[in-house]
Amino acid sequence: MIRNYFKAAFRNLWCNKAFSVINILGLSVGLACCMLIFLYAMDELSYDRFNANAANIYHLAVNSKSPDGEVHKFSGTGNMPGPSFKRQLPEVEDFVRIYGTDYTVKRDNEVFDQVALFVDSNFFSVFTFPMLYGNPQNALNAPNSIVLSEEIAEKYFGRGNPVGKTLDLKVHNKFQPFTVTAVTRKSPQNSSIKIKMLVPQKLRTMDDHWLNFFQNTFLVIRPGTDIRQLNAKINKVYLSDAASQIKESGDKDKITYVLQPLLAMHTSTDYPANNGLSDASNPTYSYILTGIALFILAIACINFVNLTVSRSLKRAKEIGIRKVMGGLRKQLIMQFLGESFMLSFMAFVLAILLVQLALPLFNVLTNKVLDFSYLLSLKLVAGYIGIFLLTGLLSGFYPALVLSGFSPVQTLYNRTQYVGKNYLSKGLVVLQFTLATFLIISTVTIYSQFNYLMNFDLGYNDKNVVSIFAFSIDKAKFSTFKNELSKDPNILSVTADQGGGPWGTSAVINGSREFGFNLQHIDEDYLPLFQVPIVKGRNFSKTMVSDSAGSVLVSEEFVKKAGWKNPIGQTVDFASDKRKYNVVGVVKDYHYQSLTEKMSPVLYSMKPDYPWGNIFIRINDQNKPEALNHIGQEFKAEFPFIPYQYKFKDDEVAEQYDKEAKWKQIITFGAVLTIFISCIGLFGLATLSAERRKKEIGIRKVLGASVERIVRKLSADFSVLILISAVISTPAARWTMQRWLENYPYRITMDAWVFLLATVFVLLIALITVSFQTIKAAVANPVNSLRSE
Known part of the structure; x- marks a missing residue:
């Protein structure tokens, strides 16, 4: 059988x-x-589940509640929480701090930019990373020891065991030899910690500040511990140990620590993996x-x-x-x-x-x-x-x-x-095209939002601007480099900022009110190079020595948040250096961050103690190759021990939206596949309808109906199904896309044409699909369908 x-x-x-x-x-x-x-x-x-003790490892995160009730969430901490909590709380069995940084590495007179992590010496007793060479227990005990991943070890030393060999790392503008003590196997692809090079925390100058938030702290918690109760104990220790610093800083924000499970970190939107961690x-x-x-x-x-x-x-x-x-x-x-x-x-x-x-x-x-x-x-x-x-x-x-x-x-x-009357098959077709129309509306919306972001007026000109990352470069050498480049007619302007984007900080304005803002360290050519206008007051001037010592510029958003009617002459008091700075100009707001972020208030400074980190050079559009070649030659001559890496600024801006671009492609593929498979189903239904109504079509033709009229009659049923699917999918797609668009401070409005376009498109595709069967049935000889009667 x-x-x-x-x-x-x-x-x-x-x-x-x-x-x-x-x-x-x-x-x-x-x-x-x-x-x-x-x-x-x-x-x-x-x-992160590959870690043997993953269930008991927690990431220390921070909530900061400002006086106006706004809560800011950080996934970073300072140096103190880990040691203090382990010392005073028996539930905390161990801790590890991780801080991402970049090193300039020299090997055989070649220099490279190398991503590295500062970690505590017990790193390998907390996290499970298989070792290729060396002993993980003592690999990070010595200050000048380093651990490499197998791909980085092969990059610098070739194949074989490099343990005991040295690599020169640039520390405080001097190259120092570091000994390779171990080599790990390639980090698992599903790890938030990607090991390239590990450097001991002992190498850093460790401060005792509680109110810094720049690195990750992981705690190993005793199994069976009530995490809610431990959170309360942790914050009690913080308030006790940091009391003097909280009082001294005058920080009115209420800081609370929160334990985040390691296994929840990867997909967290509140406390994402950053500060050296990967793949948030x-x-x-x-x-x-x-x-x-x-x-x-x-x-x-x-x-x-x-x-x-x-x-x-x-x-x-x-x-x-x-x-x-x-x-x-x-x-x-x-x-x-x-x-x-x-x-x-x-x-x-x-x-x-x-x-x-x-x-x-x-x-x-x-x-x-x-x-x-x-x-x-x-x-x-x-x-x-x-x-x-x-x-x-x-x-x-x-x-x-x-x-x-x-x-x-x-x-x-x-x-x-x-x-019956074919209700089920018709209902299934309606469901198919409801899903297809939903995806097409989503695709059109995502396309429109992406194009909106890419064509949005950022408020500055990033065309033909070369960006060179060169962290902590000597200011005197930069001046020489700038002067040499200025002699080339293909170089239109040169400037620099501190690198890494604006720094978040806070200050007191007019001796009374404190609030947070972003600080950007620039020189006098920065705003002119990017063609950002000054709306009030003046720009920084090289001829005015007081500008670097005591003058600042502020953005329009800063003025708005400060509530100033007359910003010129107002004062800003930084608690860190106990010095007042005078506002000499107001800068027109421009979007220096991704448009996925709200406009933030910015203060611009020329403080001489801040290093440069990014160099920006506007070049002649007509002679780009010559200009780039000259820039590379001058950079290597002036900074021989800094890797030369450049990008065009507009490319950097586009990279900010890589995620949106990829999801646009994914949704498009989904919509295309949905339409394709739906049309296959519609083809089948058209075949069924033509077969079921063969004799009806024959009788209509005998009675004088034209082919066009029969085709229109057969297609009408399918058109109704498509219109029903559009009526169902439109409110669902609108609601869903409105929720998605809320993630963007700057977004499109969903106009009626989006829904009309999706409906017309699906209807046309459907009619094209069924036309083959309907026309075939309409032009058939009626004798063949009626002779058996």
């Missing part, structure tokens, strides 16, 4: 090759999408990907149902003969379910091939390094088997019930009519 089922299944698939291919292809695309999303979700959820993620993207995958899989299953039922009339006589020969309905259900599972299995095999082909592109879109071998995970295999069984059952259950219920008398006399 089973053998007979297989024969019948293969015969049916072979006789209907086109529909079989469409069925298998639709299901395989849906399954492949689910497999890829499974890989993505598993990778997201697996972050937003769980919203996982939800979006999962939604797209479920949409596509649902549409693929709907396709299967529609296409299978649309071919049911072709098998009516087969069913009638089987019933007359004694076939039971249960046996017919088993046969059709078997065919469904066979198709699902073929689709599953094809889906695996599609995943292997699509994985490189998927990795690019999601910034992952997922490997095909991840598919062999027991959890994933179990998930795939579950999807296979569920898909096969859901896809084949309804067709099996419908086909097995045909009356043998009706089928043998070719009088079988499709059950």
Whole structure:
């Protein structure tokens, strides 16, 4: 019997090759999408779980509540919390501090820019990173010891064991030899800590300030500890140990420490992984990907149902003969379910091939390094088997019930009519195109928002500006470098700032009120180079010595927040150096940060004790190669021990929106796949409709109906379905996209044309899809459809 089922299944698939291919292809695309999303979700959820003691490791985070009630969240701390909490709280078994930095590395007279992490000597007793060479227990004990990852070790020393060899690191503008004491294997891809080079915290000058927030502190908590109670104890210790500093600083913000589980850090939006940690993620993207995958899989299953039922009339006589020969309905259900599972299995095999082909592109879109071998995970295999069984059952259950219920008398006399008024198939098509229209509206909205961000007037000119990262460069050498470049007619202007973006700080204005703002250290050519206007007062001047000693500029937003009507001459008092600075000018607001951030108040300073970190050079657009070549030569001559790396400023700005650009591509792929699979289903329904109404069409033609009128009549039903789907999807898409747009301070408004465009587009695609079958039916010879009557 089973053998007979297989024969019948293969015969049916072979006789209907086109529909079989469409069925298998639709299901395989849906399954492949689910497999890829499974890989993505598993990778997201697996972050940092490889650490043996991960469940007991907590990341120390900070909430800062200002007097006006606004809460700021930080994932950084200073030096003091870790040692103090371990010393005074028995629940804290250990701590590790991690701080990201960059070093200039010299090897064989070549200089490199190297990412490094300052860590405590017990780093390897808290985190689990496999070692290739060396002893992890004492690898970081000596101040001038370093630990390298295997890829960095190979970069500087080639293959082999480099333990005991030295590498020169630039410390306080002098190169010092550091001994390689260990080499780790490549950090796991799902690790928030990516080891390139580890440097002992002992190398740093450790201060005792509690109110600094620049590095990560991890605490190892005793198992079984009540975290809520421990949070209260931690803050009690902080208020006791930091009391004098809180009073001295006059800081009116209320600081509280919060323990964040290590395993929750990767997808946290409140306390994201930064300050040297990597791969901070937003769980919203996982939800979006999962939604797209479920949409596509649902549409693929709907396709299967529609296409299978649309071919049911072709098998009516087969069913009638089987019933007359004694076939039971249960046996017919088993046969059709078997065919469904066979198709699902073929689709599953094809889906695996599609995943292997699509994985490189998927990795690019999601910034992952997922490997095909991840598919062999027991959890994933179990998930795939579950999807296979569920898909096969859901896809084949309804067709099996419908086909097995045909009356043998009706089928043998070719009088079988499709059950009811086809409400289910039409409902499924409405659902398909509701999902498709939803995704198209989302795609158009995301495209529009992305284009809005890319074309937004930032308030400054970043074209033809070369940006060179050169942290902590000598100011005297920079002046020489600047003067040499100014002699070249292709160099239009040169300036610098402190690098790393504006610094967050606070100060007292007019001797009474304190508030936070961003501080940017610049020279007198900075604002002119970027063509940012001064709206009141004047710019910094090289000829006025007092500017570097006691003058500042402020932004319009700063003035607004300070509540000044006449900002020129107002004073700003920094508690750090106990000196008052006079406001000499107001700078027009411009967007120096990503447009995903709100405009912040900015204070501009020329304080001589701040180092330069970024050099900006505006060059002649007509002679870029010559200008870049000259810049490189002069930089290497003046700064031979600083790696020369440059970018164009407008490229740096575009990089701020890489994430939006990639999600635009992902949503677009999802929309295209959804439309494609939906159209396959619509093609099947059009075939069913033309088959079911063959005699009606013949009678209409005999009575004089034109081909155009018949086509319009047949297409009208599908147009109504599309319009119904648009009515359903429009409010859902509007609500969802409005929630998404709320993440952007600067955003588009959702106009009616977006919804109209999506509806018209889907309608046109649908009509093109069904036109083949409707025209074929309309031009057919009516004699062929009526001669059996």
